[in-house]
Amino acid sequence: xxxxxxxxxxxxxxxxxxxxxxxxxxxxxxxxxxxxxxxxxxxxxxxxxxxxxxxxxxxxxxxxxxxxxxxxxxxxxxxxxxxxxxxxxxxxxxxxxx
Numbered sequence: 001x002x003x004x005x006x007x008x009x010x011x012x013x014x015x016x017x018x019x020x021x022x023x024x025x026x027x028x029x030x031x032x033x034x035x036x037x038x039x040x041x042x043x044x045x046x047x048x049x050x051x052x053x054x055x056x057x058x059x060x061x062x063x064x065x066x067x068x069x070x071x072x073x074x075x076x077x078x079x080x081x082x083x084x085x086x087x088x089x090x091x092x093x094x095x096x097x098x
Contacts, residue, residue: 014066016073017081018058024082025054057088064095 033047061084071077084091 011062011066011069013071013073013077014062014069017069017077018062018085020078021081021085022054022058024078025085026051029054054085057085060088060092061085064092 029047029050032050033043036046037043058081061081
C-alpha cells in the first residue's frame with residue numbers, strides 16, 4: 001500500500017513557460033550574434049554562449065518556481081518567463097536575500 005502525496009506532480013505551467021522562453025530566445029540570440037565578430041565561427045560561438053546562458057537561466061528559474069507556479073498561461077506569463085531566463089542571475093540573487 002502506498003501513501004498518496006498531497007503535492008501535485010504536474011509541472012506543466014513552469015515547464016511550458018521555460019520552453020516558450022527558450023524557443024522565443026533563439027531568434028533574439030541569432031540577431032544579437034549577427035552583430036558580433038567578422039567571421040562565421042565567431043558568430044557561432046557567441047550564439048552558442050547566448051543560448052547556453054538562456055538554457056541555464058531556464059533551468060535555474062524552473063527549479064526555483066515549478067512547485068509554486070500557479071498562473072494561467074497567457075502572453076504576460078510567457079513574457080515574464082522570457083525576461084526571467086535572460087535576467088536569471090539577478091532573480092536568483094534576490095531570491096537568496098528573501
